[in-house]
Amino acid sequence: MRHREPLSPEAVRDLEAIDRALAGEPVEYELREIEDLVRDVRASAPEMSPALTARLEREIESGFASTPSSVSEPKRTWALPRLRVLVPAAGTVAAVLVALVLVTGPGGGSDEGAVVNASRETTKPTAPASDPPNADTATADPSFQKDLERSSGGAAATGSAGVVPDPDAVLASRNRKVERRVSLVLQTERGKVASTADDVIGTVDRFRGIVASSSISSDDQSSEAVFDLRIPTAKLDAALAALSKLGHVAERRQDLQDITSSVSSARERRDDARAERRGLLRALGRATTQAQIESLRARLRLVRSQISSAQAQLSSLNRRASLSTVSVTVRGDGKPGEGGGAWSLGDAGGDAVRALEVIAGVALITLAVALPLALLGGVILFGSHLARARRRENALDAT
Amino acid sequence: MAEPLDTAPASFDALYRESARDLHAYVRTLLHDEASAEDVTALAFERAYRRRKTFDIRRGSQRAWLFGIARNAALDELRRRRRIAPLVTELEDQHVHALDEQAEQSLRRAAVRTALDALEPRDREIVALKFHGGLSNAELAAVIGTSESNAGTRLHRAVTKLREACHAPS
Numbered sequence: 097m098r099h100r101e102p103l104s105p106e107a108v109r110d111l112e113a114i115d116r117a118l119a120g121e122p123v124e125y126e127l128r129e130i131e132d133l134v135r136d137v138r139a140s141a142p143e144m145s146p147a148l149t150a151r152l153e154r155e156i157e158s159g160f161a162s163t164p165s166s167v168s169e170p171k172r173t174w175a176l177p178r179l180r181v182l183v184p185a186a187g188t189v190a191a192v193l194v195a196l197v198l199v200t201g202p203g204g205g206s207d208e209g210a211v212v213n214a215s216r217e218t219t220k221p222t223a224p225a226s227d228p229p230n231a232d233t234a235t236a237d238p239s240f241q242k243d244l245e246r247s248s249g250g251a252a253a254t255g256s257a258g259v260v261p262d263p264d265a266v267l268a269s270r271n272r273k274v275e276r277r278v279s280l281v282l283q284t285e286r287g288k289v290a291s292t293a294d295d296v297i298g299t300v301d302r303f304r305g306i307v308a309s310s311s312i313s314s315d316d317q318s319s320e321a322v323f324d325l326r327i328p329t330a331k332l333d334a335a336l337a338a339l340s341k342l343g344h345v346a347e348r349r350q351d352l353q354d355i356t357s358s359v360s361s362a363r364e365r366r367d368d369a370r371a372e373r374r375g376l377l378r379a380l381g382r383a384t385t386q387a388q389i390e391s392l393r394a395r396l397r398l399v400r401s402q403i404s405s406a407q408a409q410l411s412s413l414n415r416r417a418s419l420s421t422v423s424v425t426v427r428g429d430g431k432p433g434e435g436g437g438a439w440s441l442g443d444a445g446g447d448a449v450r451a452l453e454v455i456a457g458v459a460l461i462t463l464a465v466a467l468p469l470a471l472l473g474g475v476i477l478f479g480s481h482l483a484r485a486r487r488r489e490n491a492l493d494a495t
Numbered sequence: 496m497a498e499p500l501d502t503a504p505a506s507f508d509a510l511y512r513e514s515a516r517d518l519h520a521y522v523r524t525l526l527h528d529e530a531s532a533e534d535v536t537a538l539a540f541e542r543a544y545r546r547r548k549t550f551d552i553r554r555g556s557q558r559a560w561l562f563g564i565a566r567n568a569a570l571d572e573l574r575r576r577r578r579i580a581p582l583v584t585e586l587e588d589q590h591v592h593a594l595d596e597q598a599e600q601s602l603r604r605a606a607v608r609t610a611l612d613a614l615e616p617r618d619r620e621i622v623a624l625k626f627h628g629g630l631s632n633a634e635l636a637a638v639i640g641t642s643e644s645n646a647g648t649r650l651h652r653a654v655t656k657l658r659e660a661c662h663a664p665s
Contacts, residue, residue, distance in 0.1 A: 141520035
């Protein structure tokens with residue numbers, strides 16, 4: 097506890113007398129008692145034994161190389177230095193690891209410039225090539241339906257087509273209908289956009305796909321070609337691989353949507369309508385009055401309309417499953433060399449910038465993690481120091 | 496930047512020769528046990544030797560630094576002793592000194608010694624630091640972790656109690 101109470105003049109005088117007496121200087125006559133006290137206390141000071149003197153001189157001479165004294169060192173004396181080193185070191189290592197995972201792992205880094213396994217893929221692009229190209233051959237058997245309900249969280253039961261939570265489980269069933277949408281951004285030199293666009297169309301033809309729409313635009317700074325393609329799902333992976341070779345893949349996204357429940361629902365509606373139509377035809381054959389015949393014909397017209405509607409929906413869904421939608425954008429605002437070819441000085445500069453960005457990111461995240469850890473460690477060390485000091489003072493009071 | 500103690504053996508040896516006796520007396524007064532006092536004195540010098548590069552002249556003199564180390568070692572010894580067994584105070588063999596000195600002086604010093612031992616531990620410690628260690632009030636404050644004025648106040652209070660105890664009828 098610190099006090100700032102001023103010393104009285106008498107106290108100052110006494111303390112000065114003590115200092116003078118300790119220095120061997122003369123003290124005022126009225127303060128001779130203090131001088132005597134100093135002399136007596138000093139004279140009654142316990143003397144060092146010759147053994148201790150010899151021991152100390154020996155150890156100092158040898159640089160305390162011999163065994164430490166018998167007084168036990170508090171364990172903390174040795175443990176704390178280790179903590180001082182180990183805690184920050186462990187924190188730094190952990191922070192660097194976290195930073196590396198965040199920067200280099202999936203989902204880390206910048207959104208742009210991703211390669212084929214782009215982080216924005218929402219599902220795994222592993223649709224089996226053995227998917228039936230003709231959707232009419234697919235049947236919604238009960239076991240499959242249950243399986244789908246389990247894998248899609250009940251979406252199939254409600255008849256709505258939702259995003260599949262577990263694509264592997266969905267794709268495991270060969271009867272499932274999956275709609276795939278891929279978005280691909282290719283980077284190339286500005287002057288190569290037109291030739292790359294031709295290559296895109298050639299690739300689509302090679303895989304028997306359809307160019308639903310295409311457009312090419314350019315200005316002083318950049319040039320861009322946009323394609324809306326339909327590629328047979330069975331050949332999608334091969335087509336994507338071929339398209340990716342036409343330029344630097346700046347971005348790739350892929351969405352997978354299970355439409356099996358929608359297909360099943362449409363098929364059931366169609367089959368129900370067909371069964372109803374057969375029943376109506378049989379009833380029409382048995383009709384005896386004109387009124388009955390008119391009524392049945394009216395219902396038959398309605399049922400035929402339902403059958404046509406369900407069939408059209410079924411066909412549309414099957415097309416969506418058998419033809420994947422691929423959106424390709426060819427951008428020509430890249431510097432020469434970015435679209436492929438030999439590794440150049442520009443590439444080196446770009447790589448260097450990227451490396452610096454990664455290093456800066458790692459450093460920033462490391463700092464963000466290490467700083468709180470360091471503060472926490474500092475607080476712990478400070479608290480430990482205070483606690484130890486308090487325990488020492490308590491030991492003095494307890495004597 | 497810390498200004499380390501001159502690491503030359505001669506410098507540390509000088510510090511040892513200048514302060515060993517006083518340091519031992521201070522530790523002995525604090526611990527009330529000769530064997531422990533010898534060990535703690537040796538430990539204090541050992542610690543000071545190993546940490547001599549961390550000495551910073553701006554934080555006080557070498558002597559105050561050494562007494563601070565000794566104080567921590569002595570308090571650690573007191574803590575250890577509390578955990579192991581109750582303190583058994585070693586009785587002072589005062590009559591041995593008395594045989595070697597004049598009777599009156601010997602009696603007076605024995606009374607001083609008894610009075611010093613009867614002081615509260617904190618009072619006894621600050622008297623020992625001042626009288627045995629010869630530290631200035633600023634150095635006292637640095638060693639016991641308080642302000643200089645508070646150290647002076649505490650020292651004066653302890654000395655007053657010591658004087659009163661010396662005059663008290665035995």
